[in-house]
Amino acid sequence: MSVVTTLKGVERLAPGEKRGGLKVRMGNDVVRDTFVAGRSYTSLKRKDAVILDALTGADLDAMVAEGHMAWSGRGAKAVQVAVTRADFDAALADMIASTAKSIAGTNTSTTDHVYEPLVVDGKALKGYRVYVGPADPAVKPASAPGTIYVQGLRVGRKVIEAAQYAxxxxxxxxxTVAKRIITRLLPSRRYVSYCLQPGTDFVLNLGAEAVSASDAAGITVDPTVVASILDTVAA
Known part of the structure; x- marks a missing residue:
């Protein structure tokens, strides 16, 4: 599958503005992503758990030896520091605990309760879900109820239109840096979820059409990479 969508980006102070000044959205590039749809997030997290549990002290030492840098302090007083073995130990412990909670469905970031499967002709489409919103009317919905989300594993990306502000x-x-480094080893790093809301600007291509659109955008998808991904995350 292939989709053209606008990245959410982040809001930050505009260049030259001081605290309390004008904010602008940064990083909201328009991109074309090519992805394999229909992957189970829980299945991915189970694979993550196996990899995380298998990491050894020697593995973490090798990551430290790569010389990653982080920041200590806030604002103008922040200084760069090396990422230490203690950082990696703490990161790994957090990730193991968080992954276990995700698998058990007890992680506070788990959002399955606000979604339902997308059913077409009596069959639930794998990789698609519909946002129905929280059951508590006092809780503000994160999206418009009825919004469809497509889940999958991204295998390629092309920036179609760069954001005004990077x-x-x-x-x-x-x-935090240590977690990012460890995440590079995990199948879930490729997991993506696209919001298909009526009235928004998106383009979704399927099957052969997706292949043609990806080729036209200059996205090279290696079949062996796709096969490897499917093999890695197979339930």
Missing amino acids: RPQSKSGGK
Whole structure:
């Protein structure tokens, strides 16, 4: 599958503005993503758990030896520091605990309760779900009820139109940087969810049409990579 969509980006102070000044959205590029639809997030997290549990002290030492840098402090007083073994130890412990909660459905970030399967002709379409919103009327919905989300694993991306303002680099602490490094090993790193809301500007291509659209955009999808992804995340 292939989709053209606008990245959400982040809101930050406009260049030259001071605290309390004008904010602008940064990093909201228009992109074409090519992805394999229909992957189970829970299945991915189970694969993640196996990989995380198998990481050894030697593996973490090798990551430290790569010389990753992080930030300590806030604002203008922040200074760069090396990511340490203690950062990786703390990151791994957090990720193992969070992954276990996701699999068990007890993680606070789990949102399955606000979605329902997308059913067509009596059959639930794998990789598609419909946002129905929270049961509690006092809780503000995150999206318009009825919005369809498509889930899958991204295998390629092409920026169609760069945002006016590039996404700013974050000044992350050591543990956060360590989590990003470890995440590179996990199947769930490719997981994506696209919001298909009526009235919004998106283009969705399927099957052969998706292949043609990806080729036209200059996105090269290696069949062996796709096969490897499917094999890795197979339930």
